[in-house]
Amino acid sequence: MADTAEKVPAAESSSSSAEASIAVEKTEPTTTEKKKWGDVEDDDEEEANAVSELNSLSIKEEEKHESVLEEPEDSNIKAVTSGDTPYTSASRFEDLNLSPELMKGLYVEMKFEKPSKIQAISLPMIMTPPHKHLIAQAHNGSGKTTCFVLGMLSRVDPNLREPQALCICPTRELANQNVEVLQKMGKFTGIAVEVAVPERTRGVSNMRRDAVSAQVVIGTPGTIKKWIAFKKLGLNHLKILVFDEADQMLATDGFRDDSLRIMKDIERVNPTFQVLLFSATFNETVKDFVARTVKDPNQLFVKREDLALDSVKQYKVVCPNEQTKIEVIKDQIMELGDIGQTIIFVRTKVSANKLHKALAEMGYDVTSVHGSMENEDRDKIVKEFKDCLTQVLIATDVIARGFDQQRVNLVVNYNMPTKHDSGGEPDYEVYLHRVGRAGRFGRKGAVFNLLLDDRRDIEVMEKIEKYFGAHVKEIKSWNSEEEYKIALKEAGLLDE
Numbered sequence: 001m002a003d004t005a006e007k008v009p010a011a012e013s014s015s016s017s018a019e020a021s022i023a024v025e026k027t028e029p030t031t032t033e034k035k036k037w038g039d040v041e042d043d044d045e046e047e048a049n050a051v052s053e054l055n056s057l058s059i060k061e062e063e064k065h066e067s068v069l070e071e072p073e074d075s076n077i078k079a080v081t082s083g084d085t086p087y088t089s090a091s092r093f094e095d096l097n098l099s100p101e102l103m104k105g106l107y108v109e110m111k112f113e114k115p116s117k118i119q120a121i122s123l124p125m126i127m128t129p130p131h132k133h134l135i136a137q138a139h140n141g142s143g144k145t146t147c148f149v150l151g152m153l154s155r156v157d158p159n160l161r162e163p164q165a166l167c168i169c170p171t172r173e174l175a176n177q178n179v180e181v182l183q184k185m186g187k188f189t190g191i192a193v194e195v196a197v198p199e200r201t202r203g204v205s206n207m208r209r210d211a212v213s214a215q216v217v218i219g220t221p222g223t224i225k226k227w228i229a230f231k232k233l234g235l236n237h238l239k240i241l242v243f244d245e246a247d248q249m250l251a252t253d254g255f256r257d258d259s260l261r262i263m264k265d266i267e268r269v270n271p272t273f274q275v276l277l278f279s280a281t282f283n284e285t286v287k288d289f290v291a292r293t294v295k296d297p298n299q300l301f302v303k304r305e306d307l308a309l310d311s312v313k314q315y316k317v318v319c320p321n322e323q324t325k326i327e328v329i330k331d332q333i334m335e336l337g338d339i340g341q342t343i344i345f346v347r348t349k350v351s352a353n354k355l356h357k358a359l360a361e362m363g364y365d366v367t368s369v370h371g372s373m374e375n376e377d378r379d380k381i382v383k384e385f386k387d388c389l390t391q392v393l394i395a396t397d398v399i400a401r402g403f404d405q406q407r408v409n410l411v412v413n414y415n416m417p418t419k420h421d422s423g424g425e426p427d428y429e430v431y432l433h434r435v436g437r438a439g440r441f442g443r444k445g446a447v448f449n450l451l452l453d454d455r456r457d458i459e460v461m462e463k464i465e466k467y468f469g470a471h472v473k474e475i476k477s478w479n480s481e482e483e484y485k486i487a488l489k490e491a492g493l494l495d496e
């Protein structure tokens with residue numbers, strides 16, 4: 001398969017809120033003079049331009065107020081800083097010493113009002129010289145994309161037409177989504193972004209040979225590695241490297257090797273570059289990668305109990321067989337509830353096809369997406385869903401992570417997530433990510449886990465509950481309309 005560089009158009013807006021209280025802990029006492037991080041100018045950033053443009057960029061007050069952060073008091077973020085740089089948490093975007101163009105992007109385009117807690121604490125760490133590495137435990141829905149997108153945008157020099165920031169993602173969907181966010185947030189900066197993902201159609205090679213001049217490149221590891229090898233992506237000016245969803249990306253040997261190779265290549269020409277690594281968990285793979293590659297990072301952690309989204313109500317239903325699962329989806333949940341958009345997660349493409357057929361036959365307008373589809377088709381289906389042209393998406397875990405669609409308020413686990421080749425062990429991370437697709441950033445939502453009446457499914461659910469210390473309510477009788485109504489009301493998907 002060959003690769004292509006494609007420019008991705010700006011995305012639809014998304015907004016809202018979340019996060020929580022942050023305890024900052026320093027590993028070493030700070031002895032240096034207390035200097036507000038925002039007072040320190042970025043080494044390479046040219047601030048000189050734009051005085052004349054300031055007026056045209058000024059932010060109208062009335063344009064600022066659409067995206068209010070409702071911050072549920074859910075999670076505790078623990079920050080562990082390395083070295084003696086003092087950081088002051090940024091309660092307002094004004095504290096970040098950003099360019100007027102970026103401020104306008106945040107307020108006018110993104111419609112953000114103030115940083116979420118993870119942004120308030122991580123952005124100063126990312127932006128303050130000496131630009132130490134940052135390892136952050138963060139989930140989608142916590143506002144982490146802004147942490148690294150704003151981090152990249154604020155660190156690149158718009159006047160230098162060379163790649164300066166690189167973001168590596170595990171899937172093309174996530175890469176495309178991050179590109180869209182960056183284009184939107186950076187709309188007024190003149191900063192260009194290029195996406196490096198496997199080309200859309202198989203068998204056709206149209207990899208452009210000319211070197212990338214965009215300041216930011218976002219893509220998947222294999223393609224980025226190839227671009228570097230073919231000198232399409234120059235590394236001389238690279239100063240920031242982001243790993244998004246690192247635990248997923250590093251889980252496979254191939255991805256891990258590609259990522260290490262990329263880091264080594266950058267290091268060779270540019271030893272002082274900054275690494276930001278965002279990961280849902282710090283499993284052995286991530287720890288190992290960090291230990292081998294990232295020296296003295298600042299770190300942010302979220303407590304495990306705080307990971308599960310409280311705003312999303314979770315239910316389980318034991319169903320006698322596969323057919324009844326379909327009936328539950330159709331007759332109980334979708335028929336009764338006031339559903340925005342729905343994602344139904346299945347284990348394999350075979351289940352996806354089966355369920356698709358069954359729901360389509362019953363007159364539902366569904367689409368499905370799985371890994372063995374042509375990339376072009378996959379992109380099209382995801383885009384249609386994001387544009388709200390379709391309401392129900394059946395998906396394998398290709399989109400479990402990173403998919404930001406605020407109108408999704410219902411997730412159905414048609415099959416429970418289990419690890420491959422594990423004899424049916426639950427995949428806790430995937431579960432969490434699936435749940436995270438509903439109720440984005442503190443919004444209301446419901447997750448229904450449809451379990452087959454056998455020990456295996458029931459055990460998987462029990463283990464998941466235990467792992468997250470969460471009680472998942474049971475719908476006792478799979479066909480009791482009353483019970484579903486109560487559940488849907490509780491989840492805010494049915495009026496009183």
Ligand code: AMP
Pocket residue numbers: 014015016017067068069111112113114115116119139140141142143144145146404406440441
């Ligand atoms: P993320 O965790 O980065 O995928 O963000 C989840 C959602 O929250 C996205 O729709 C963002 O646009 C939105 N969001 C992120 N940061 C903020 C903020 N500071 N204010 C309002 N909404 C935000």
